[in-house]
């Protein structure tokens with residue numbers, strides 16, 4: 429039995445939510461709009477139309493690069509990626525290849541066994557989106573509303589070794605985009621798209637075997653970039669690209685499937701080929717979409733209509749100052765300033781709105797000597813609609829409970845656990861479908877606490893606990 433190690437690189441595309449498109453003044457807010465109503469000679473690629481770069485988009489691309497620990501290039505430029513397909517009326521996509529705006533970053537992720545690992549970011553570059561094709565029967569419809577919408581591509585080195593790292597990474601990219609306010613990064617709407625390059629290599633005595641005829645793993649990576657430290661001769665001689673997968677969950681399932689498929693094939697002595705595969709959710713299998721004999725030749729060359737971009741250190745500094753506090757920095761601050769545990773800090777910073785809500789509640793609660801840890805615990809454990817109950821109202825309720833001597837959740841949970849152990853018959857009845865048994869258990873909790881528990885909360889926690897023990 430051979431040992432194998434998965435080698436995975438990710439390419440993530442994020443559509444920026446700027447007002448206008450990347451190189452023209454058409455509105456970039458195209459989702460759900462009537463087809464071909466957000467177009468002009470530039471984004472339709474009509475002869476003679478000249479592109480003008482969107483400054484806000486470039487600033488957002490730079491922010492994302494900085495958030496991912498990249499260096500901002502002093503000089504970068506746009507190139508034409510030439511290919512012929514109807515989603516691209518110009519015959520080329522304006523992208524970046526040899527001179528990306530941001531290079532060499534690091535993102536920390538957790539793997540399946542909870543270890544922290546570093547994923548190297550090769551580049552974060554600016555490009556434009558293409559039009560959208562809809563195939564129906566023998567016809568294909570083209571909508572150019574999306575053509576020219578600002579798109580950022582984030583390319584990693586082939587550093588992922590399991591799917592938990594992929595999930596964590598994708599979630600972090602999404603979270604950072606939302607924190608920075610540069611994109612909704614919604615996978616279902618196509619604001620965020622993932623592509624994975626998957627291969628496996630044989631490992632002997634803990635070391636990868638050298639392979640002959642290896643090729644570079646990720647897409648437009650190592651050109652003109654010496655920062656890449658992955659030795660090509662350590663990489664498998666093929667890679668499978670997983671494309672057009674529109675949810676984190678499906679991507680994880682597709683990568684898991686691919687790893688198994690590839691290991692089985694290699695064990696049988698088969699040779700794996702370079703190809704693009706999609707995911708069939710009904711069959712829970714990947715399938716061949718396109719077999720590539722050679723790497724595409726896009727004949728990249730510098731776009732003569734767009735000049736080189738010079739970024740000085742002052743504007744990088746200014747952009748850094750304008751940036752929102754990032755999740756990881758907020759977590760550190762929450763631990764240091766409010767005495768929270770790392771887990772609590774991670775939960776409270778899940779979204780910027782949740783973190784802001786917490787801090788506002790702490791600020792208001794200070795007048796009532798409410799502890800930040802108390803605010804944090806309640807916010808994490810109690811489910812309520814934060815749009816309806818604003819922080820001030822929430823603090824008022826919390827203070828009210830404290831004054832009435834209502835038991836906090838942590839103590840209530842212990843008593844509930846006791847009530848469950850003491851009343852196996854009621855628990856069994858509940859599991860057989862007798863809903864009223866919960867009411868009996870609530871009664872026991874109230875009796876035990878001499879009426880100090882909030883009966884509604886006790887019922888909520890009891891139901892949660894009983895259903896998790898089925």
Ligand SMILES: [Zn+2]
Pocket residue numbers: 449452453454466467468469470471472576
């Ligand atoms: Zn346009």
